[in-house]
Amino acid sequence: MSARRPRSFYVLAFLFVLFLLFLYGPMISILVLSFQGPEGGLVFPMVGVSTHWFERLWAGGGQVEIGAALRRSFALALVVMVLTVTISVLAGLAFRRRFRGATVLLYVAIASLIVPSIVVSLGIALEFRLLDDAIKAVGAVAGIEWVQTGFVSALGPFTSGLGAHLTWTLPFGLLIMFAVFNRFDPAYEEAARDLGATPWQTFRHVTLPMIAPFLIGVAVFGFTLSWDELARSSQVMGAQNTLPMQLAAKTTTVTDPEIYALGTATTGGSVLLLLVAFTLISLMQPRRKRG
Amino acid sequence: MSDAQTVELAAVTKRYDGALAVDAISLKIKAGSYCCLLGPSGCGKSSTLRMIAGHEDVTDGHIMIGPRVVNDDPPAARGTAMMFQSYALFPHLSVAENVAFSLRMKGVARAERLDRAERMLDLVSMTEFSDRKPTQLSGGQQQRVALARALMTEPSVLLLDEPLSALDPFLRVRMRSELRRIQAEMGLTFIHVTHSQEEAMALADLVVVMNDGRIAQAASPREIYNAPRTPFVARFIGGHNILDDGGRTIALRADDVAILPPGEAAARRRARVSEIEYRGPDVRVGLETEAGETLNAVMRERAFFDSPLAPGADVAIGWRPEAAHELSRDA
Numbered sequence: 001m002s003a004r005r006p007r008s009f010y011v012l013a014f015l016f017v018l019f020l021l022f023l024y025g026p027m028i029s030i031l032v033l034s035f036q037g038p039e040g041g042l043v044f045p046m047v048g049v050s051t052h053w054f055e056r057l058w059a060g061g062g063q064v065e066i067g068a069a070l071r072r073s074f075a076l077a078l079v080v081m082v083l084t085v086t087i088s089v090l091a092g093l094a095f096r097r098r099f100r101g102a103t104v105l106l107y108v109a110i111a112s113l114i115v116p117s118i119v120v121s122l123g124i125a126l127e128f129r130l131l132d133d134a135i136k137a138v139g140a141v142a143g144i145e146w147v148q149t150g151f152v153s154a155l156g157p158f159t160s161g162l163g164a165h166l167t168w169t170l171p172f173g174l175l176i177m178f179a180v181f182n183r184f185d186p187a188y189e190e191a192a193r194d195l196g197a198t199p200w201q202t203f204r205h206v207t208l209p210m211i212a213p214f215l216i217g218v219a220v221f222g223f224t225l226s227w228d229e230l231a232r233s234s235q236v237m238g239a240q241n242t243l244p245m246q247l248a249a250k251t252t253t254v255t256d257p258e259i260y261a262l263g264t265a266t267t268g269g270s271v272l273l274l275l276v277a278f279t280l281i282s283l284m285q286p287r288r289k290r291g
Numbered sequence: 292m293s294d295a296q297t298v299e300l301a302a303v304t305k306r307y308d309g310a311l312a313v314d315a316i317s318l319k320i321k322a323g324s325y326c327c328l329l330g331p332s333g334c335g336k337s338s339t340l341r342m343i344a345g346h347e348d349v350t351d352g353h354i355m356i357g358p359r360v361v362n363d364d365p366p367a368a369r370g371t372a373m374m375f376q377s378y379a380l381f382p383h384l385s386v387a388e389n390v391a392f393s394l395r396m397k398g399v400a401r402a403e404r405l406d407r408a409e410r411m412l413d414l415v416s417m418t419e420f421s422d423r424k425p426t427q428l429s430g431g432q433q434q435r436v437a438l439a440r441a442l443m444t445e446p447s448v449l450l451l452d453e454p455l456s457a458l459d460p461f462l463r464v465r466m467r468s469e470l471r472r473i474q475a476e477m478g479l480t481f482i483h484v485t486h487s488q489e490e491a492m493a494l495a496d497l498v499v500v501m502n503d504g505r506i507a508q509a510a511s512p513r514e515i516y517n518a519p520r521t522p523f524v525a526r527f528i529g530g531h532n533i534l535d536d537g538g539r540t541i542a543l544r545a546d547d548v549a550i551l552p553p554g555e556a557a558a559r560r561r562a563r564v565s566e567i568e569y570r571g572p573d574v575r576v577g578l579e580t581e582a583g584e585t586l587n588a589v590m591r592e593r594a595f596f597d598s599p600l601a602p603g604a605d606v607a608i609g610w611r612p613e614a615a616h617e618l619s620r621d622a
Contacts, residue, residue: 185377185379187375187376187377187379188379188381190346190366190373190375190379191373191375191379191381192381192392192396193346193365193366193367194344194346194366194367194371194372194373194441194444195367195372195392195393195396195440195443195444196367196393196396196397196444197367197392197396198396201396205392205395205396206381209381209383210381210382210383
């Protein structure tokens with residue numbers, strides 16, 4: 001293996017290094033700048049090294065909205081995750097039986113992947129305004145007190161926001177489940193049935209444990225897609241903001257490296273989530289035969 | 292264990308989206324016998340087995356197990372148990388938990404079901420592996436576990452879908468005698484799907500040769516070998532020459548073909564040796580007759596080397612009249 005490497009190796013290696021730099025350079029810059037000294041600014045050079053901005057972030061001085069947005073985003077991502085896993089599994093099971101209109105339904109479901117996110121978001125917002133008008137009209141006619149005085153809009157993170165995120169996560173979840181069930185040998189389920197398992201027992205004791213490692217993948221997908229979703233969130237969260245929206249707003253008026261500290265912290269959170277997920281997957285997979 | 296049961300098929304038909312897989316077959320398998328469904332791939336043998344098991348709906352006809360028509364019964368209510376070609380052992384469960392699965396579904400307490408699984412594993416000599424996961428076992432070991440798991444439901448009929456095809460040749464021969472032993476010990480009805488005529492001959496009391504969704508012949512291995520009904524059966528089980536003899540189609544066992552000196556008066560054909568294949572216990576001699584027919588003669592190894600032949604030699608061919616067996620046309 002000591003032969004001279006061809007020139008193409010160096011060209012390709014150079015391109016690969018460029019690619020890595022492009023991919024990880026920004027993240028590394030943010031990571032480094034988040035440890036900027038107290039006197040430092042938004043750009044290099046570093047003026048000392050400190051955890052000053054993390055402390056400010058933690059103390060949350062004057063940053064109430066960030067903390068609230070973070071908690072809101074987290075809760076929303078959890079709900080999206082659970083719904084994505086549940087609905088994807090059920091839909092994946094349904095699509096295994098060739099029912100009438102299956103192909104059309106599939107295209108309808110994944111169409112929202114190709115419609116621009118901002119359009120989906122606007123559309124949902126418009127729909128909910130119609131709904132608001134309807135609710136107000138009904139409230140007025142029926143004389144419902146709280147609608148007349150307290151109701152502003154049905155738009156919100158856990159109504160229209162949740163729906164908007166699901167339009168994004170469900171097609172991915174469904175496509176993953178397709179891949180999973182394509183490789184799933186139905187003989188396992190037949191064997192369970194042969195051994196006297198009811199359909200529910202077959203699902204509970206055979207199918208579910210066998211697809212569980214993939215479900216963690218779907219869950220992580222659902223969580224992270226929701227966690228950093230901006231375009232689809234932009235029009236549908238009502239009066240409240242999610243974390244990405246808050247960050248986007250903050251970048252336009254940003255004055256200090258605290259935002260970098262926030263970026264580092266959230267990235268760290270994502271990495272931690274992935275590590276936990278992969279550990280779980282490797283623990284759940286049946287151990288490979290050795291030798 | 293429950294008692295063995297007869298299995299009876301009455302004009303059983305299976306159609307998939309218009310394509311006929313099994314064409315009105317009728318068959319009676321005696322209680323406690325070992326039956327092999329034999330045929331090339333696509334002949335309908337697996338569909339037949341899966342219909343008996345209840346994993347495939349019957350398009351038409353009736354399946355009876357014992358005195359009951361079971362067409363509409365779920366698999367577990369039929370008194371059958373199936374061993375799958377891939378074994379389908381649950382990868383997330385240990386060997387013992389796999390074997391105890393049917394008891395767990397019935398709600399038998401953990402200690403009792405593992406105890407009974409242990410006893411069943413003893414029957415297939417797999418107790419020492421009870422804590423392993425299926426992926427940690429060899430093909431032969433997996434097969435034993437699959438067998439134990441199927442027997443755990445106390446079936447009266449055991450259905451085996453190509454159970455030996457995943458094993459290497461040596462193991463296949465060993466597992467073959469093991470299957471036969473277990474069948475004899477338990478006295479169950481076994482229905483075994485295979486495409487290997489050797490396997491069917493070695494195992495079965497009743498060989499059912501299938502072709503194109505129909506039964507070409509159902510008989511004992513000896514009868515099938517000595518009196519194949521159609522050219523298809525004769526060809527599929529091997530060891531036969533199919534010749535046209537004065538307007539009739541006859542089957543002639545390769546070991547019934549006598550190679551005689553070229554001038555022999557009693558000769559039925561004159562031929563030239565085209566090929567010699569040494570096979571250990573015997574030697575196969577490929578022959579081409581004047582009329583252009585090809586046929587094989589098989590001679591004991593010692594007999595061949597008493598007067599060896601070489602390719603290109605001119606010979607005469609003869610056979611005893613009773614060795615020629617007339618065939619009916621393929622259905």
